[in-house]
Amino acid sequence: MDISELLDGLNDKQREAVAAPLGNYLVLAGAGSGKTRVLTHRIAWLIAIEGISEGSIMAVTFTNKAAAEMRQRIQATLAQHSQQSIFGMWVGTFHSIAHRLLRSHYADAGLPQDFQILDSEDQLRLMKRLLKLHNYDEKMFPAKQACWYINNKKDDGLRPHMIDDMNVRQEKEWIRIYQIYQDACDRSGLVDFAEILLRAYELFLKKPLILQSYQRRFHQILVDEFQDTNNIQYAWIKLLAGETGKVMIVGDDDQSIYGWRGAQIENIQRFLDDFAQAKTIRLEQNYRSTGNILKSANELISNNENRLGKELWTADDEGDPVGIYAAFNELDEALFVSSQIKIWLEDGGKLEDCAILYRSNSQSRVMEEALIRANIPYRIYGGMRFFERQEIKDALAYLRLINNRHDDAAFERVINTPTRGIGERTLDILRQLTRERQITLWQATQVAIQDNKLAGRTATALLRFVELINSLAQETSEMPLFAQTDFVIKHSGLYQMYEQEKGEKGEVRIENLEELVSATREFIKPDEAEEMTDLTAFLTHASLEAGEEQASPHQACVQMMTLHSAKGLEFPRVFIVGVEEGIFPSFLSLEEPGRLEEERRLAYVGITRAKKKLTLCYAESRRLYGKEERHIPSRFINELPESCVQTVRLRGTVTRAYNQSAVGTAKVLSNNENGWKTGQKVRHEKFGQGTVINVEGADNNTRLQIAFQGQGIKWLIAHLAKLEKL
Numbered sequence: 001m002d003i004s005e006l007l008d009g010l011n012d013k014q015r016e017a018v019a020a021p022l023g024n025y026l027v028l029a030g031a032g033s034g035k036t037r038v039l040t041h042r043i044a045w046l047i048a049i050e051g052i053s054e055g056s057i058m059a060v061t062f063t064n065k066a067a068a069e070m071r072q073r074i075q076a077t078l079a080q081h082s083q084q085s086i087f088g089m090w091v092g093t094f095h096s097i098a099h100r101l102l103r104s105h106y107a108d109a110g111l112p113q114d115f116q117i118l119d120s121e122d123q124l125r126l127m128k129r130l131l132k133l134h135n136y137d138e139k140m141f142p143a144k145q146a147c148w149y150i151n152n153k154k155d156d157g158l159r160p161h162m163i164d165d166m167n168v169r170q171e172k173e174w175i176r177i178y179q180i181y182q183d184a185c186d187r188s189g190l191v192d193f194a195e196i197l198l199r200a201y202e203l204f205l206k207k208p209l210i211l212q213s214y215q216r217r218f219h220q221i222l223v224d225e226f227q228d229t230n231n232i233q234y235a236w237i238k239l240l241a242g243e244t245g246k247v248m249i250v251g252d253d254d255q256s257i258y259g260w261r262g263a264q265i266e267n268i269q270r271f272l273d274d275f276a277q278a279k280t281i282r283l284e285q286n287y288r289s290t291g292n293i294l295k296s297a298n299e300l301i302s303n304n305e306n307r308l309g310k311e312l313w314t315a316d317d318e319g320d321p322v323g324i325y326a327a328f329n330e331l332d333e334a335l336f337v338s339s340q341i342k343i344w345l346e347d348g349g350k351l352e353d354c355a356i357l358y359r360s361n362s363q364s365r366v367m368e369e370a371l372i373r374a375n376i377p378y379r380i381y382g383g384m385r386f387f388e389r390q391e392i393k394d395a396l397a398y399l400r401l402i403n404n405r406h407d408d409a410a411f412e413r414v415i416n417t418p419t420r421g422i423g424e425r426t427l428d429i430l431r432q433l434t435r436e437r438q439i440t441l442w443q444a445t446q447v448a449i450q451d452n453k454l455a456g457r458t459a460t461a462l463l464r465f466v467e468l469i470n471s472l473a474q475e476t477s478e479m480p481l482f483a484q485t486d487f488v489i490k491h492s493g494l495y496q497m498y499e500q501e502k503g504e505k506g507e508v509r510i511e512n513l514e515e516l517v518s519a520t521r522e523f524i525k526p527d528e529a530e531e532m533t534d535l536t537a538f539l540t541h542a543s544l545e546a547g548e549e550q551a552s553p554h555q556a557c558v559q560m561m562t563l564h565s566a567k568g569l570e571f572p573r574v575f576i577v578g579v580e581e582g583i584f585p586s587f588l589s590l591e592e593p594g595r596l597e598e599e600r601r602l603a604y605v606g607i608t609r610a611k612k613k614l615t616l617c618y619a620e621s622r623r624l625y626g627k628e629e630r631h632i633p634s635r636f637i638n639e640l641p642e643s644c645v646q647t648v649r650l651r652g653t654v655t656r657a658y659n660q661s662a663v664g665t666a667k668v669l670s671n672n673e674n675g676w677k678t679g680q681k682v683r684h685e686k687f688g689q690g691t692v693i694n695v696e697g698a699d700n701n702t703r704l705q706i707a708f709q710g711q712g713i714k715w716l717i718a719h720l721a722k723l724e725k726l
């Protein structure tokens, strides 16, 4: 393959990184400077030019989706010239790679072959049960906090016996809870997210031969979004690299947004200290955003003190100013965004190029409703993900139980769904047995029946349940996955149960269950899952990838997601909503030092997702969690350079001067031609006759304040309000 073709479309600095001699490198650069592109080209370079076998390369990405994209791009780059396959390369998230290792070496990792992944909701459920069983007071030891404690310790590589209790009673209890929880997981062959990483780390520590074989194999390791690695991930990479492995990490300290989950920006510095002759390469040109967007991002982040320091520039035009929309309330905000999306479409833009970002998932609902009303299809990344919906989790629990009878979390979920007259009391008896005899709920059921521990009717109900699961397993054992799923949904009683649920909700649930069957039909087993049964592979897929991609991924639609899940992505048209003090930055972050800077980095991530046009919105009054509150605009809005923004104000007579770029002026003028002036008399469909008393904004952002006869004074968006000039 021709060297120049691999380096085409790269600037000098990027080329330096892509074509660097084998070694340890840190590519440190701001958003949109081509870090991910460099990583992709580097891998192609290693294979095509350095002649390194693709099986020796491991690339760690931040999401499974990013992994799939990277694999595809490398394949495309290489395929232009050779038929080289990249089948043997490992590309994935830390979790998926660690999980793959555990599947291959389950016995050495001390796990049963059919171990299952416990997602955060299952974890919480299990924790609640255990705390109750061991008579812990929920107030003193909330289940959520217990999960948080344990996950944190695991992220730091700590097992119960390694934690210093500092002779503090409370700490001793947390350690004991950790132990109880771990025992329960081990008994049932359950592995939570943090455990996946810790086990994989311990596997390497405890089995030097296994470690050596992987060290020999993966001597080229590449990590994207390195600023968000936590302690255990760092330690794992270091262990795997050993003395001879070569590691290239790319990252941006200004985009570290997972400190609250244990990520350590310090890992960047640690890398430079720990890895021999590690060299830093900086990229400075941004290829993603317009001048106004980039300048806004640069200016905002300069308010942070703890930075490694980088400046980005772009050869792109200034572009449109960054829009700031001041909404009356959250409904107005949502309406504004949906109307702007319509305008974008009218101007020839694509739906899938629009993204709506928010600080927390709970903010999505109002937005969703506005989009539905406006007939704009949308998809939510994260949030209420397909695989997290109640009916889907129920169906998956049946499948899990069929796959592994000792999956206590699944057992608990479906034992009385649909109702079988098996109540809390019966369950308590079973739970008691699990504790006394160190067995699983499934085993406890057999014991309870055999030992006549239950009333006749309950025993019969339990026996029926056991028979149901066994027969579902037996009858579907030869079926392809989709038929098996369909059969289980229909014959477990789930389908009938949700059919009886009245109204739209029930309908949606049925649709979702049907969508699950389509999901299994479309499911292609990834190569790393070769050894697994289709069912195990699918269940793993469901727990690992929950929500990264929702159902019907082919339909063009607006993307909605939290700012956190937007990391690494880019969209031509971006809206960030709820940019208000208390929401973004969040209240919590105002109390803890350091957290505010992390919020600002999150704002930096959000702003730098936009390629062409960005709008930030805030609402003066917002109903959230059932409470109506008055809000002031976020400090982050005030930190943007005035010359780059254009505000559509809520009240007052002052309108900020528009950006005087050629585009901006032209638009203002053309708007003035069919102009709105105060004093203009109008008629509105609903409010009747009125007089314009205030005009704000320009172009499609024009808002009119109108005094309607007998209807009061209202603000309307000029081009949407269907006003007739009189």
Ligand SMILES: Nc1ncnc2c1ncn2[C@@H]1O[C@H](COP(=O)(O)OP(=O)(O)OP(=O)(O)O)[C@@H](O)[C@H]1O
Residues within 6 Å of the ligand: 009, 010, 011, 014, 029, 030, 031, 032, 033, 034, 035, 036, 037, 038, 252, 255, 286, 287, 288, 567, 568, 569, 570, 608
């Ligand atoms: N040399 C280049 N010429 C043209 N376009 C480029 C170049 N380098 C990168 N790009 C484009 O710029 C955009 C940003 O690149 P990329 O996503 O790799 O940046 P990044 O540094 O990884 O960003 P982030 O920090 O947000 O993850 C992409 O659309 C990419 O294709």
Ligand SMILES: [Mg+2]
Residues within 6 Å of the ligand: 035, 036, 037, 224, 568
């Ligand atoms: Mg990137």
